[in-house]
Structure formats: structure tokens, C-alpha cells
Amino acid sequence: MKRIKIDRNKCVGCLTCTTACIVAHNSEDTRSRITIDSNGKYAPIFCRHCDRPECVYTCMTGAMSKDRETGKVMYDKNKCASCYMCVMACPYGVLKADSRTRKEIMKCDGCKEKGSPQCVAKCPMSAITLEEVK
Structure with missing residues (x-):
């Protein structure tokens, strides 16, 4: 399974990843699916597509699910x-409500419509990578 990773030593906090995310999702909501940690330096925090995702276990309707083939947590x-x-259960704080409707959840989907994560493709410092994890 591949996961998005960030090398915080390479990240300069330019937030190009968030713009790439908004553009990739053609979102009317001007917020990115990427959460930004501003504790000292702006840096992205990504959905970890956990092995045992709390968001999936707490979802009573099945809207959050783990794709066994890809390993991604889908919505x-x-x-x-x-x-x-799911928002309350996520230990990383990466899920958020869509600010337009307040009825949908915004979370990383790996840019499934684009074929690959655009935050990885557009990072000018190559700080964000897609890596195979065990």
C-alpha cells in the first residue's frame, strides 16, 4: 500500500500542496482536504489511511470504509x-466538514479522479512523496 509522506526538513511551508488539492477537486469550498499544522511552521498533515481507522469504526452508516485492495480509507x-x-474519532485531526454544506466530510482520497495525489505532483521542494509502506 502507498501512503503520502512528508519530509518536514524539505518542506518550506509554501502551501502549494493545498492549492493543488483544491484545484484537483474542483471544489467550490476553498478549503483543502489537507490539514495544516501551524505549530511553529506551516506544514501539511495528511490522512494516514490507518491500518485500523477509527473513523471507519465509529461511522454508523458505512460512509467511511477501508478499501482492502488499495488500503485507502474512502468516504x-x-x-x-x-x-x-469520524471527525471526532480521527486521532490526527485531518477530517473536516465541508464549509459550504456542513453535511459532507472533506478528506484525502488520493486524487482518485486525477490518478495520483496532486499534492505530491505539485510540491516544488519534493517534500511530499508517495511511498510504499508495509
């Missing part, structure tokens, strides 16, 4: 009850 807005249990 189905059509099943979502907007209870925000």
Missing part, C-alpha cells in the same frame, strides 16, 4: 449522516 457522501463521529 461515500451518499451514505453520510453528518454526525461528525
Whole structure:
């Protein structure tokens, strides 16, 4: 399984990754699916697509699910009850409500429509990579 990783030593906090994310999702919500840690220096925090995802276990409708083939945690807005249990359960704080509707959850989907994560493709410092993990 591949996961997005960041080398914080290479990251300069330019936030190009967040712009790439917004553009990739053609979102009317001007917020990125990437969470920014501003504790000292701006740096992205990505969905870790956990092996045992708390967001999936707390989702009562099945809107959050783990794809066994790809290892990604996926979100189905059509099943979502907007209870925000997944947001509260995520230990990394990377899930958030869509600011337009307040009914959908915004989370990394690996830019499935584009074929590969655009934050990785557009990072000018090559600080963000897609790496195989065991």
C-alpha cells in the first residue's frame, strides 16, 4: 500500500500542496482536504489511511470504509449522516466538514479522479512523496 509522506526538513511551508488539492477537486469550498499544522511552521498533515481507522469504526452508516485492495480509507457522501463521529474519532485531526454544506466530510482520497495525489505532483521542494509502506 502507498501512503503520502512528508519530509518536514524539505518542506518550506509554501502551501502549494493545498492549492493543488483544491484545484484537483474542483471544489467550490476553498478549503483543502489537507490539514495544516501551524505549530511553529506551516506544514501539511495528511490522512494516514490507518491500518485500523477509527473513523471507519465509529461511522454508523458505512460512509467511511477501508478499501482492502488499495488500503485507502474512502468516504461515500451518499451514505453520510453528518454526525461528525469520524471527525471526532480521527486521532490526527485531518477530517473536516465541508464549509459550504456542513453535511459532507472533506478528506484525502488520493486524487482518485486525477490518478495520483496532486499534492505530491505539485510540491516544488519534493517534500511530499508517495511511498510504499508495509
